[in-house]
Amino acid sequence: MNDNYLKVARLAAAAGAEILLSxxxxxxxxEKAPRDLVTEADVAAQQAxxxxxxxxxxxxxxxxxxxxxxxxxxxxxxDPNHPPIWIVDPLDGTVNYVHQLQSxxxxxxxxxxxxxxxxxxxxxxxxxxxxxxxxxxxxxNDCPIQCSQSDRLDQALLAxxxxxxxxxxxxxxxxxxxxxxQAQAVRRLGSAALNLCYVAAGRLDGYWATCVKPWDxxxxxxxxxxxxxxxxxxxxEKFDIWDPRFVATATKSLNDQLRRCLA
Numbered sequence: 216m217n218d219n220y221l222k223v224a225r226l227a228a229a230a231g232a233e234i235l236l237s238x239x240x241x242x243x244x245x246e247k248a249p250r251d252l253v254t255e256a257d258v259a260a261q262q263a264x265x266x267x268x269x270x271x272x273x274x275x276x277x278x279x280x281x282x283x284x285x286x287x288x289x290x291x292x293x294d295p296n297h298p299p300i301w302i303v304d305p306l307d308g309t310v311n312y313v314h315q316l317q318s319x320x321x322x323x324x325x326x327x328x329x330x331x332x333x334x335x336x337x338x339x340x341x342x343x344x345x346x347x348x349x350x351x352x353x354x355x356n357d358c359p360i361q362c363s364q365s366d367r368l369d370q371a372l373l374a375x376x377x378x379x380x381x382x383x384x385x386x387x388x389x390x391x392x393x394x395x396x397q398a399q400a401v402r403r404l405g406s407a408a409l410n411l412c413y414v415a416a417g418r419l420d421g422y423w424a425t426c427v428k429p430w431d432x433x434x435x436x437x438x439x440x441x442x443x444x445x446x447x448x449x450x451x452e453k454f455d456i457w458d459p460r461f462v463a464t465a466t467k468s469l470n471d472q473l474r475r476c477l478a
Contacts (some may be wrong), residue, residue, distance in 0.1 A: 232339035260305035274298035299327040308406035326434030334434030347441035362465035365420035378426035411435025415442035421464035
């Protein structure tokens with residue numbers, strides 16, 4: 216792979232992170248949907264990221280969470296000669312950001328030839344930069360990282376995500392209750408991108424989600440895979456970034472146990 220892809224992705228993520236910090240305390244908030252927030256910072260960060268990526272790679276595709284993003288078509292995905300597609304969440308963890316809870320991140324991934332090729336997740340507050348390229352391992356800043364070796368659900372620390380408008384009778388809460396009953400503990404931290412990075416770094420043993428979007432988890436999925444973790448669909452099939460209902464764990468055994476628990 217062209218090493219310049221990673222260099223530019225890291226540069227774009229750093230620019231987005233700087234914008235998020237600069238907007239703290241002076242942004243306005245609106246709802247995209249009930250309890251689904253967006254701020255001026257999200258939009259400004261995405262614009263800066265998009266400008267950096269597409270000025271360096273003008274023929275590439277771009278999928279971003281906020282306004283003005285391109286839509287991925289079936290034709291694009293089926294075409295092996297289509298240029299790489301950047302998948303960007305300029306602010307993953309918007310509710311945390313709005314409430315000044317310091318767990319949010321910039322997430323940038325690249326998809327090409329049917330596979331996620333690289334991922335960068337930049338935490339503006341801690342200055343932690345998680346990154347990986349396909350086949351090259353996973354890193355935190357410049358240090359290699361690896362998933363924990365946890366293979367017992369009753370000893371595992373897990374995280375999960377709920378949809379913004381989750382209701383009391385949702386299957387998401389049923390799955391949460393089942394995991395809470397069988398795991399050591401379950402957390403809801405508010406950033407899907409960071410959840411995956413924490414699995415990759417061994418801070419969490421597993422994470423599952425049924426309500427996220429591709430831009431939330433694309434970068435983190437690469438990082439988990441390259442940290443020797445296991446990421447599969449709820450049915451135990453190959454992870455599909457365009458339909459991200461999945462279980463990510465440190466080991467295959469733990470993945471099997473957690474998927475049975477959530478079924």
